[in-house]
Amino acid sequence: MSRLLEATKILLFTIFASVIYGWLHDLVTAHVSPAYFLPPHHMIIIETESPLLLALIWGFVATWWMGAFFGFFLATAATLGKNPLSFVQLKKPITFGLIGVLLLAYLILGVNILIHSPITPDSKLSAVLTTHNFSYAASAFLGGGLITWTIYQRKKSGAQMPRQ
Numbered sequence: 001m002s003r004l005l006e007a008t009k010i011l012l013f014t015i016f017a018s019v020i021y022g023w024l025h026d027l028v029t030a031h032v033s034p035a036y037f038l039p040p041h042h043m044i045i046i047e048t049e050s051p052l053l054l055a056l057i058w059g060f061v062a063t064w065w066m067g068a069f070f071g072f073f074l075a076t077a078a079t080l081g082k083n084p085l086s087f088v089q090l091k092k093p094i095t096f097g098l099i100g101v102l103l104l105a106y107l108i109l110g111v112n113i114l115i116h117s118p119i120t121p122d123s124k125l126s127a128v129l130t131t132h133n134f135s136y137a138a139s140a141f142l143g144g145g146l147i148t149w150t151i152y153q154r155k156k157s158g159a160q161m162p163r164q
Contacts, residue, residue: 006086017098027051027056083154101142112131
């Protein structure tokens with residue numbers, strides 16, 4: 001039962017952290033270019049052009065499932081078999097990994113805005129599109145990296161244990 005509880009904590013935290021990431025990411029990008037969140041780029045979930053509402057809605061819709069997907073595989077990699085890792089051992093790598101990706105996304109957004117002169121609605125849209133594409137790719141890379149790191153940590157700790 002303890003492993004199931006740890007797996008559940010890992011899964012729920014990964015979903016939670018992903019949604020927080022999505023909100024922080026989209027609160028910036030929706031204010032730079034609300035057009036990215038509207039047709040033809042996205043379907044309409046709610047009739048609004050408010051950057052705040054777009055960020056809160058899309059920040060959740062676009063990230064919870066990614067957190068669930070990677071969280072499931074991370075929880076499985078952490079808890080099945082010998083030498084399991086706990087939620088506490090994974091909380092910092094998940095958190096700092098997402099903070100790193102978010103800061104890089106902000107940097108990419110800023111650089112993309114600065115290199116476009118003059119700044120137009122189209123250049124803002126392009127910068128936001130580039131930033132979102134980076135975030136999707138980097139988050140997938142982070143998820144795969146965390147799963148790989150988890151497996152490595154478990155094997156490393158198993159190799160150090162004395163055999164009976």
